[in-house]
Amino acid sequence: MEAPERKFRAMTSATSGFSRRGFLGSSLLFVGGVALNACTSDPTGSGSGSGAAKVTLNHWYHEYGEQGTREAAMRYAADYTKANPDVAVKVTWVPGDYKTKWQSSVLTPDGPDVYEINEVTPDMVQQQQVTALDDIIGSTKSELNEHALGALTHSGKTYGVPMIIDVMYLYYRKSLLAGAGVQPPTTLTDLVAASKALTKGKTKGIFVGNDGIAGMRGVIAFSTGQRYLDGRKAVYATPEIADALTVARQMFTSGSMLLNYTTEWYQPDALISGATAIAWGGMWALPALQKQIPGDFGLLPWPKHGAAGKPVVILGGWSQVVNGKSKNVEAAKKYVQWLWLQNAEVQKDWALSYGFHVPPRASTAASATALQSGEAKTAVEILNQYGIRNTALWAPSVQKPYDDAVSDIIKKNADAAATLTKAQAQSQQALDALPQV
Amino acid sequence: MSIRTASSGEQTAPRSPQQAVGARRRRVDWPAWRAFILLTAPIVAGLVIFKYVAMGWGLLLSFSEARGTISLGNWVGVDNYRQLFNDPRFQDALTMIVLFTLVIVPITFGISLGLAVLVNRLRRGRAFFRTTFFIPAAVSYVVASLVWKMSLFSGVPASAANSLAGLFGQEPTAWIATVDPPLYWIVIITVRLWLQVGLYMILFLAAIQNIPAELYEAARVDGARSEWKLFRHITFPLLRNTSVAVTMLLIIAAFQAFDEFYNLLSTGLAGAPGPDGRPPLVYLYDVAMGQQDYGLGSAGAFVVTLLIVAFTLAQSRLTGFGKED
Numbered sequence A: 001m002e003a004p005e006r007k008f009r010a011m012t013s014a015t016s017g018f019s020r021r022g023f024l025g026s027s028l029l030f031v032g033g034v035a036l037n038a039c040t041s042d043p044t045g046s047g048s049g050s051g052a053a054k055v056t057l058n059h060w061y062h063e064y065g066e067q068g069t070r071e072a073a074m075r076y077a078a079d080y081t082k083a084n085p086d087v088a089v090k091v092t093w094v095p096g097d098y099k100t101k102w103q104s105s106v107l108t109p110d111g112p113d114v115y116e117i118n119e120v121t122p123d124m125v126q127q128q129q130v131t132a133l134d135d136i137i138g139s140t141k142s143e144l145n146e147h148a149l150g151a152l153t154h155s156g157k158t159y160g161v162p163m164i165i166d167v168m169y170l171y172y173r174k175s176l177l178a179g180a181g182v183q184p185p186t187t188l189t190d191l192v193a194a195s196k197a198l199t200k201g202k203t204k205g206i207f208v209g210n211d212g213i214a215g216m217r218g219v220i221a222f223s224t225g226q227r228y229l230d231g232r233k234a235v236y237a238t239p240e241i242a243d244a245l246t247v248a249r250q251m252f253t254s255g256s257m258l259l260n261y262t263t264e265w266y267q268p269d270a271l272i273s274g275a276t277a278i279a280w281g282g283m284w285a286l287p288a289l290q291k292q293i294p295g296d297f298g299l300l301p302w303p304k305h306g307a308a309g310k311p312v313v314i315l316g317g318w319s320q321v322v323n324g325k326s327k328n329v330e331a332a333k334k335y336v337q338w339l340w341l342q343n344a345e346v347q348k349d350w351a352l353s354y355g356f357h358v359p360p361r362a363s364t365a366a367s368a369t370a371l372q373s374g375e376a377k378t379a380v381e382i383l384n385q386y387g388i389r390n391t392a393l394w395a396p397s398v399q400k401p402y403d404d405a406v407s408d409i410i411k412k413n414a415d416a417a418a419t420l421t422k423a424q425a426q427s428q429q430a431l432d433a434l435p436q437v
Numbered sequence B: 001m002s003i004r005t006a007s008s009g010e011q012t013a014p015r016s017p018q019q020a021v022g023a024r025r026r027r028v029d030w031p032a033w034r035a036f037i038l039l040t041a042p043i044v045a046g047l048v049i050f051k052y053v054a055m056g057w058g059l060l061l062s063f064s065e066a067r068g069t070i071s072l073g074n075w076v077g078v079d080n081y082r083q084l085f086n087d088p089r090f091q092d093a094l095t096m097i098v099l100f101t102l103v104i105v106p107i108t109f110g111i112s113l114g115l116a117v118l119v120n121r122l123r124r125g126r127a128f129f130r131t132t133f134f135i136p137a138a139v140s141y142v143v144a145s146l147v148w149k150m151s152l153f154s155g156v157p158a159s160a161a162n163s164l165a166g167l168f169g170q171e172p173t174a175w176i177a178t179v180d181p182p183l184y185w186i187v188i189i190t191v192r193l194w195l196q197v198g199l200y201m202i203l204f205l206a207a208i209q210n211i212p213a214e215l216y217e218a219a220r221v222d223g224a225r226s227e228w229k230l231f232r233h234i235t236f237p238l239l240r241n242t243s244v245a246v247t248m249l250l251i252i253a254a255f256q257a258f259d260e261f262y263n264l265l266s267t268g269l270a271g272a273p274g275p276d277g278r279p280p281l282v283y284l285y286d287v288a289m290g291q292q293d294y295g296l297g298s299a300g301a302f303v304v305t306l307l308i309v310a311f312t313l314a315q316s317r318l319t320g321f322g323k324e325d
Helices: A004-013 A020-025 A029-039 A069-083 A098-105 A122-126 A134-143 A146-150 A174-179 A188-198 A239-253 A269-273 A283-292 A329-342 A344-352 A362-366 A374-386 A396-412 A416-433 B017-026 B030-061 B079-085 B088-121 B126-138 B141-152 B160-167 B184-209 B213-221 B227-238 B240-255 B259-265 B280-290 B294-319
Strands: A055-062 A087-094 A114-117 A166-173 A204-207 A276-282 A297-300 A313-316 A319-322
Touching: A055 A069, A055 A098, A055 A329, A069 A087, A069 A329, A069 A344, A087 A098, A087 A329, A098 B280, A114 A329, A134 A329, A166 A174, A166 A283, A166 A374, A174 A188, A188 A204, A188 A239, A188 A276, A239 A396, A239 A416, A269 A276, A269 A283, A276 A283, A283 A374, A297 A374, A313 A374, A319 A329, A329 A344, A344 A362, A396 A416, A396 B088, A396 B280, B030 B294, B079 B088, B079 B294, B088 B126, B088 B184, B088 B240, B088 B280, B088 B294, B126 B184, B141 B160, B141 B184, B141 B259, B184 B240, B184 B259, B213 B227, B227 B240, B240 B294, B259 B280, B280 B294
Parallel strands: A055 A087, A055 A114, A204 A276
Antiparallel strands: A114 A319, A166 A276, A166 A297, A166 A313
């Protein structure tokens, strides 16, 4: 599953800055884009300017949707300069398609020194778009969430510092389940039956994304107790995973899935409006749900399937990396260390004062009062119990054949085992093509 | 593009060589040359830097392994091209776009021409209808896609398409998510028609208005009574050049399809569209921007460009575009 944290800009991603003409007209806009980027790399830049500073660090954030995040980011930067007058930090708040922008920017010598990402691919390591941060992480490592680190680690080296963890699981409407006499499902088969029973009138049973797949494909293998990757091997073509997909398909074919709704799964609107009784969603939606339908919703992990199955909660989140091509790698590392490792107040503030996320550091998360009661407490509990995430080798090129296979299986009734086997070979090819880092 | 019809007869006779040489000897207009260079230099420089250098670099990239970098040097010959042609997903994308072109081009052509003829026959309100049909051409593909996705063809019972279907006793349908049968084609085709028809209608209309009225009068005198006969024997043949040009533009636009596919079929942050309804440009966008494989992405861009060139050449050969009558 791709990073869900881009939820806030996803609505605007449609309008983001590329056009078909631009793409084809120049056939390859990369060079042009890079040149353009060099001219306009700072549309919204601002930061803790200090005339006396010897070093200026460029720090990029994607556009967080929550009120006050930008001011907070600038405040942290200003505080750092106050403590270290030699270093000025220039915060750039990047609206629109953040991934495309940082990717083209780090191809040039003028890329940001510090930026945020969702996962570190082997290509990023190979091309020095990131640099190993083990020296600044040091002994803190044992306190950081292992799955969050897994998406940032290659050959034992860690290339990023997690900033926030987002948790994804299922929400359900208590009143709708009670009305239909349905218990919160604990197995996939139960979930299929529940979705069917809950589909009535204008309410559908379950919503996992407008395409009927988005939230589901990333959990299926884990819910059977298996994995997508074993080291550098793609291992998802198993009878158990094929069976789970075949069972899950019934939700699509029986018409108990909400599809093509006006908002996406990462927004809680479908649940609040009653268009669906169960929905895949994220912890970030908790404040909205508590406000709109207080007491009428519960949360549960994606149910297990099969004898060796396990319930699943997926982790996502943003992490901070240092550009390996930066002229000030050491200064950038120190800044990242101060901001995201030493400064517990900042981490708590960033995770909980504006939106609703889990601080990646166990001690910080444990001391956050907002996470110690109600549904938030349940979310953290199931995160600790069932949380999982793919490793950093689950790169986009590796994932693509699997995603396509799931689409064929769910939407076009393709034979699950055969389709997965074919896709697994393609994923393996993509894995083999990834650099060894 | 020329929207002049064959009958316009406005071509100026070429000057004889002697005349041209004489004119050149007479006087070199240096101030005019300076102005010309001054005015065109920025555009030419921009074109060279932002287009031709980029394209040249892209061509070189397509022969290198360039993952997460756009530096050249790691030459791999035609490996990228070989990988693309062995990739069933790219093959599917190419098949899909050819199919899409074969469907969308004739439909758009037919409707634009039909509308142009109808609007031209109006006695009053011609400007109103012309403007009404043309306005969608000014709307962005992204905006139109969002309207189609979120209100016209949304899956909820209250959407326009489902309300209409409800009148005929149909259950609400998830138009975009249904790929078997491929209902999403209805959404894709209608949005493109709505956006494109107006523009091509204007081109046809301009050409129709250029046809001298005497021809129709003469035809009527000769016994061509029905409107269909007039259209068949006068209007359509005289629109040949416009028709050929419109077809060519439509083919190029169809092959370049990206915006509506990307915006209608991708599900927010879950990423790019799935295997159904993934034209080459969406596929390549994902390869280059999603997977940072710029070498493979460049190779794909050149394959698509070649495909467009091939189709355009074949079409102009078939229709004799550019030949003097």
